[in-house]
Amino acid sequence: MIRLILDTERRALFNYWKVLGESKRILYILIGLLLLLIPLPLVTTLLFSITASLDENYMDLYLLILSVASGVILILVSIHFIIKDMILSGSITHYMSYPISAAELFHAKFIKHNLLYSTSIMLPLSIIVGAALAVRYDQWLLLPNSIVYFIVLGLVFTSISFGLVFLTANILPVKKVSEILAFLGGMSFLLIYVIMFAIADSFTGILAMFPQLPVLYSGVLYDYSAVPGILGPIIMILAAIAIIISTRFIVVRAIDRVGVAEGHSAGKRKTGRSSISHPVIVLVSKDLKLSYRNYRELAVLLPLYVLPLVLVYFSSPAEAETRSLVMGGSQLLSAAAGGALITALYISAHHTARDAEHFQMVQLLPVQGTKLALAKYLFNLVATVPILMVIFTITWFFSTAGVETLLFMLPGIVLVCLAAVPVGMLIGSSSPVVSRKNPSKRLDTKSGIIITMIMFFVFMMISMLPLILEGMAVGIRQGLIAMAILGICAIISWFILGSVAKKYDSGFKITYKD
Amino acid sequence: MLKVEKLNKKYGSSYAVRDLDFTVGSGELFAFIGPNGSGKSTTIRMLTGLQKASSGSVEMFGEVMGPGKTHLKARLSFIPDTPDLMGKLTGREYLNFIASVYKIDETVFLEEQQKLLALFDLEGRLDTLIEEYSHGMKQKVALIGALVHKPDILFLDEPTVGLDPKSNRNLKDHLRDYIKSGRTVFLTTHNLSLAEEIATDILIIYNGRKLAQGTLSELREANGNASARLEDIFLELTEVDRNDPSDT
Numbered sequence: 001m002i003r004l005i006l007d008t009e010r011r012a013l014f015n016y017w018k019v020l021g022e023s024k025r026i027l028y029i030l031i032g033l034l035l036l037l038i039p040l041p042l043v044t045t046l047l048f049s050i051t052a053s054l055d056e057n058y059m060d061l062y063l064l065i066l067s068v069a070s071g072v073i074l075i076l077v078s079i080h081f082i083i084k085d086m087i088l089s090g091s092i093t094h095y096m097s098y099p100i101s102a103a104e105l106f107h108a109k110f111i112k113h114n115l116l117y118s119t120s121i122m123l124p125l126s127i128i129v130g131a132a133l134a135v136r137y138d139q140w141l142l143l144p145n146s147i148v149y150f151i152v153l154g155l156v157f158t159s160i161s162f163g164l165v166f167l168t169a170n171i172l173p174v175k176k177v178s179e180i181l182a183f184l185g186g187m188s189f190l191l192i193y194v195i196m197f198a199i200a201d202s203f204t205g206i207l208a209m210f211p212q213l214p215v216l217y218s219g220v221l222y223d224y225s226a227v228p229g230i231l232g233p234i235i236m237i238l239a240a241i242a243i244i245i246s247t248r249f250i251v252v253r254a255i256d257r258v259g260v261a262e263g264h265s266a267g268k269r270k271t272g273r274s275s276i277s278h279p280v281i282v283l284v285s286k287d288l289k290l291s292y293r294n295y296r297e298l299a300v301l302l303p304l305y306v307l308p309l310v311l312v313y314f315s316s317p318a319e320a321e322t323r324s325l326v327m328g329g330s331q332l333l334s335a336a337a338g339g340a341l342i343t344a345l346y347i348s349a350h351h352t353a354r355d356a357e358h359f360q361m362v363q364l365l366p367v368q369g370t371k372l373a374l375a376k377y378l379f380n381l382v383a384t385v386p387i388l389m390v391i392f393t394i395t396w397f398f399s400t401a402g403v404e405t406l407l408f409m410l411p412g413i414v415l416v417c418l419a420a421v422p423v424g425m426l427i428g429s430s431s432p433v434v435s436r437k438n439p440s441k442r443l444d445t446k447s448g449i450i451i452t453m454i455m456f457f458v459f460m461m462i463s464m465l466p467l468i469l470e471g472m473a474v475g476i477r478q479g480l481i482a483m484a485i486l487g488i489c490a491i492i493s494w495f496i497l498g499s500v501a502k503k504y505d506s507g508f509k510i511t512y513k514d
Numbered sequence: 515m516l517k518v519e520k521l522n523k524k525y526g527s528s529y530a531v532r533d534l535d536f537t538v539g540s541g542e543l544f545a546f547i548g549p550n551g552s553g554k555s556t557t558i559r560m561l562t563g564l565q566k567a568s569s570g571s572v573e574m575f576g577e578v579m580g581p582g583k584t585h586l587k588a589r590l591s592f593i594p595d596t597p598d599l600m601g602k603l604t605g606r607e608y609l610n611f612i613a614s615v616y617k618i619d620e621t622v623f624l625e626e627q628q629k630l631l632a633l634f635d636l637e638g639r640l641d642t643l644i645e646e647y648s649h650g651m652k653q654k655v656a657l658i659g660a661l662v663h664k665p666d667i668l669f670l671d672e673p674t675v676g677l678d679p680k681s682n683r684n685l686k687d688h689l690r691d692y693i694k695s696g697r698t699v700f701l702t703t704h705n706l707s708l709a710e711e712i713a714t715d716i717l718i719i720y721n722g723r724k725l726a727q728g729t730l731s732e733l734r735e736a737n738g739n740a741s742a743r744l745e746d747i748f749l750e751l752t753e754v755d756r757n758d759p760s761d762t
Contacts, residue, residue, distance in 0.1 A: 282614035361598040366588030505582040
C-alpha cells in the first residue's frame with residue numbers, strides 16, 4: 001500500500017511537470033542549470049576547503065553548527081511542504097476515504113518528504129563533508145560515517161517537522177492548524193535572523209564556552225577510531241527509529257482526529273448583534289475581520305510591518321559598544337518615509353488583490369466601484385498608518401532625534417501612506433492571483449517584480465540619503481517643503497483611485513492557480 | 515421583467531451560448547435546465563451582469579443589464595452552485611454585511627432575518643465562523659442572504675444541494691409564496707422533479723441553444739404525451755439533438 005501511495009505521488013509530480021506551460025518549464029530548467037553551474041560548485045568548494053583545512057579544535061563546533069543550521073532550514077522547509085501537501089491540499093481526507101490506514105499514509109508521506117526535502121540536501125552535504133574529512137585524516141571510513149550521520153539527521157529533522165505539524169493538529173482546532181502553523185512559520189523565519197544576529201554578536205563567547213562541552217564528533221566523523229566509529233552510527237540509527245515511531249504515534253492520532261473532526265463546528269463565538277451600518281463602514285469592517293482572523297494572512301504581512309525597523313537598523317550608524325540608536329533626525333525621517341512607502345504599497349496591493357477570492361460576490365453587490373475603492377482605501381489606511389506611527393514613535397524614543405523630527409515624521413507617515421496606498425491598490429487590482437494551495441499568494445509575478453524594484457529603489461535612496469544630506473542644513477523650511485511635496489503626491493494619488501474603481505466595475509483580471 | 519434577445523457568448527471559435535431568446539415575467543418561477551456544459555452558468559453570469567455577452571442583449575426591468583449596473587443589482591440576488599461566502603465572517607456578520615450593502619431598514623431586516631432563520635432551522639447558530647459550517651449550513655446562510663432583502667428577481671443555481679429534507683420542503687413552499695407576491699425566481703437545477711413540481715415556465719438548453727420552452731403542459735403537448743414526466747421530455751429532446759447531424 002505504501003508503494004502504491006508513493007507511486008500515485010510520483011505520478012502526480014510528473015503530471016504537474018507535464019501540465020506546466022512551456023515558458024515555465026524552460027524557466028525552471030534555466031534556474032536549475034544556474035544553480036548547478038554557479039552556487040553548487042561554489043558551496044561544494046567552500047565546504048570542502050573549510051572542512052579540510054579547519055583548525056581541529058573547532059571541528060566539533062563546525063560540525064555542530066553545520067548540523068544545527070541544516071536542521072533549522074530543513075525543518076522550516078519540511079513544515080512548509082507538509083502543510084501544503086497534507087493539510088491544504090486535503091490529501092489526508094482523500095487517502096483516508098480508501099482502505100488505507102493512517103500509519104501507511106504516514107509512512108508513504110514520510111518517505112516522500114524525506115527524499116524530496118531532506119535527503120536531497122543531506123546526501124550531497126554528507127558526501128562533501130565526508131570526502132573532505134576522509135582525505136584530511138586519510139581514513140576512508142569517515143565517508144560512510146558522514147553519510148550515515150547526515151542522512152539519519154535528515155530523517156530526524158523530517159520526523160520533527162511531521163511531529164510539530166501534527167502535534168499542533170492534536171491540540172488546535174483542525175481548520176486553524178495550517179493558518180497557525182503558517183503564522184508560526186512566518187515568525188520563525190524572522191526568528192532565524194534574530195538568532196543569527198545574536199550568535200554573530202556573541203560568537204567569541206560561544207567559542208570560549210565550547211571547550212567545556214563534552215566531545216561530540218571525535219572518533220565518529222573525524223579522527224576515526226573503531227569503537228565510537230561503529231557505535232556512534234548504530235546509536236544514531238536506533239535513536240532515529242525511536243523518534244520516527246514516536247512521530248508516527250502523533251501523526252496517526254492526528255490523522256484519525258482530522259478524519260473525525262473535519263466539518264464539525266469548532267465552537268461558537270460570542271453572540272453578536274444583528275445590525276445595519278453604512279455600506280462603506282461595513283466593507284471596511286469586513287476587511288478588518290478577514291485580516292485579523294486569518295493567521296496565514298498575518299504571517300505574510302507581519303514581516304512587512306517589521307521591514308521599516310530593518311530600514312532603521314541599516315540607516316543608523318553601528319554603535320556596538322553603547323548599543324543605543326545613534327540616529328539623527330534626517331535619517332529617522334528618511335527611514336520613516338521609505339518604510340511607510342514600502343509597507344503601504346505592499347499591504348494595500350495585497351489587500352486589494354485579496355478581493356479576487358470573492359470577486360463574484362463583490363461584483364454582485366449593489367455597490368459602485370467608487371465606493372468599493374473608497375472602502376478599500378480607508379481600510380488600507382487603517383491597516384498601515386496607526387501601526388507605522390507607533391513603530392516610528394517607539395524608534396524616535398530610542399533615537400537622538402529632536403521633537404521637531406517627531407512633529408514632521410508623524411504627518412509625513414500619513415502623507416506617504418495617502419500617496420502610496422492608491423498606487424498599491426492599482427498594482428493589486430491589476431492582475432491578482434487566487435491560489436487554493438497557497439491562499440496567501442495574492443500578487444502575480446509582474447506585480448511582485450514592480451514592488452521589489454520599488455523596494456530596491458527605496459533601500460538605495462535611504463542608504464544614500466545620509467551622504468546626500470551631509471553638510472546640508474536641514475531645517476523647518478526644508479521640512480515644510482518636503483511635506484508640501486508629499487501632500488501634492490497624496491492629492492495626485494487620490495485620482496488613481498478612479499482607475500481602481502473602474503477595475504472593480506469592469507472586473508479584475510484574475511489568474512486562478514492550482 | 516427579464517428579456518433576453520439573440521444572446522451569444524463565444525470563447526475563441528466555439529459558442530457557449532448561441533442565439534438565446536426568452537422572456538421571464540413577474541410572478542414566474544422560470545426553470546432553466548440543461549445537461550452539464552450546456553451553457554446554463556454562462557447564461558446566468560450574463561443575466562446577472564457578471565459577464566459581458568459577445569452579442570445580443572439582456573434587459574432587466576426595462577434596462578440593459580451589464581457590469582456596473584448597481585441599481586439593477588440591488589433588485590436581484592444570485593446564489594451560485596457553490597456559494598461564495600467569506601469563511602472568516604460569522605453567519606451573523608455575513609447577514610449584517612448583506613443587509614448593510616443592500617441598505618435594508620434595520621427593523622425590516624431583523625424581522626425578515628428571524629423569519630428566514632426559523633424557515634431554515636438556523637436559529638441560534640449564526641455566531642460561528644462560516645468556514646466551520648457544513649455545506650448545507652453554508653447553503654442556508656447563502657439562501658437567507660439572498661432572500662433577506664426581498665429581491666425582485668432571484669437567481670438560484672442548484673439551491674437544494676446539501677439541504678436537509680425539511681429545509682428543502684420549506685424552500686419550495688417559500689419560493690411558491692415568493693412568486694405569488696409578484697417576484698420572479700430563475701432556477702437552474704438538475705433535479706428535474708423539483709422543476710416539474712414548482713416551475714411555471716421551463717426552458718431546456720443544450721449546447722448553448724434553446725431546445726424548447728413552455729409550461730409543463732405545453733412541453734407535454736409538444737412531446738405528444740400528456741402524461742410524460744419532465745425527465746422523459748428532457749432526455750428525449752437532448753438525445754434527439756445529440757443525434758441531429760445538422761447540429762454543430
